[in-house]
Amino acid sequence: MKKYLVIGNPVKHSLSPKLHNYWFKKNNIDAIYEKKLIKENDVEKLISEVRNKKLDGINVTVPFKQVVISYVDELSLEAKESQSVNTIFRKDNKILGHNTDISGFELAIRSKGYDIKNKKVFILGAGGVVPSIILGLKKMGVGKIFLSNRTHSKAIKLKEIFSDLEIIKWGEIAEFNMIINATSIGLNSNDEIKLNYSAIGSNKLFYDVIYNPKQTNFLVNAKKFGNQTENGKMMFIYQAHQSFTIWHKVMPKIDEETIKLLD
Numbered sequence: 001m002k003k004y005l006v007i008g009n010p011v012k013h014s015l016s017p018k019l020h021n022y023w024f025k026k027n028n029i030d031a032i033y034e035k036k037l038i039k040e041n042d043v044e045k046l047i048s049e050v051r052n053k054k055l056d057g058i059n060v061t062v063p064f065k066q067v068v069i070s071y072v073d074e075l076s077l078e079a080k081e082s083q084s085v086n087t088i089f090r091k092d093n094k095i096l097g098h099n100t101d102i103s104g105f106e107l108a109i110r111s112k113g114y115d116i117k118n119k120k121v122f123i124l125g126a127g128g129v130v131p132s133i134i135l136g137l138k139k140m141g142v143g144k145i146f147l148s149n150r151t152h153s154k155a156i157k158l159k160e161i162f163s164d165l166e167i168i169k170w171g172e173i174a175e176f177n178m179i180i181n182a183t184s185i186g187l188n189s190n191d192e193i194k195l196n197y198s199a200i201g202s203n204k205l206f207y208d209v210i211y212n213p214k215q216t217n218f219l220v221n222a223k224k225f226g227n228q229t230e231n232g233k234m235m236f237i238y239q240a241h242q243s244f245t246i247w248h249k250v251m252p253k254i255d256e257e258t259i260k261l262l263d
């Protein structure tokens with residue numbers, strides 16, 4: 001039986017095992033997928049388990065998406081560009097690191113029918129997932145990206161990689177068509193991002209990378225003021241779908257049942 005893991009810290013809220021194990025059953029694949037809470041010094045050993053075939057693949061979540069880079073043999077173009085790996089697998093006796101967050105984000109936005117072309121997008125946060133979101137936006141032809149982060153130096157680091165970013169002071173607002181919460185504010189149900197919703201106005205797209213809880217205060221408030229909203233659930237499903245397809249050479253179905261599974 002093949003074995004797969006999602007590694008992270010924290011990892012207990014990850015829905016990856018539920019989704020992958022569901023697709024194993026649906027596609028008659030003899031495999032198991034588990035979550036594992038790890039520390040940074042466990043990374044090397046776990047990747048060596050992929051090398052010696054004790055494990056067949058690993059998904060990587062916060063905060064290890066960068067750390068794992070130094071332990072794999074090769075990076076895909078996407079992983080290189082984003083300096084972020086969420087999918088690890090063996091190919092011709094080499095360990096490959098790949099990133100499916102970029103296409104996960106792109107497919108989520110495209111499947112919503114939202115056209116990013118020439119739009120202004122305001123990103124809140126500068127954590128691990130942000131380079132993938134920026135690359136996804138660029139692939140879809142975004143007009144301009146503004147970015148704001150509590151810790152200014154982290155925003156500046158991103159600007160060193162993506163020179164056309166415009167950095168906004170934390171607490172200030174850029175003019176935008178779409179705003180993305182890529183911070184961890186909202187994971188706890190009473191978390192609140194301080195935004196002047198009435199000044200922002202209506203008919204914008206508010207996107208939250210968080211999908212659990214389903215409706216962060218960011219999305220609840222946005223709706224109250226007449227905006228479109230979307231949480232990170234489809235991005236999560238699509239990134240998992242891409243990993244699954246690479247590992248098993250099978251494209252599982254994303255239907256109502258799959259989507260409901262994660263409610």
Ligand code: ATR
Nearest residue numbers: 063125126127128129149150151154182183184185
């Ligand atoms: P990492 O930074 O390790 O990749 P992450 O969960 O991907 O972790 O990112 C957390 C993001 O949420 C960061 O942008 C963080 O801002 P800082 O860089 O200033 O830490 C942001 N964040 C978390 N809690 C926050 C809070 N209470 N107020 C503002 N930003 C917050």
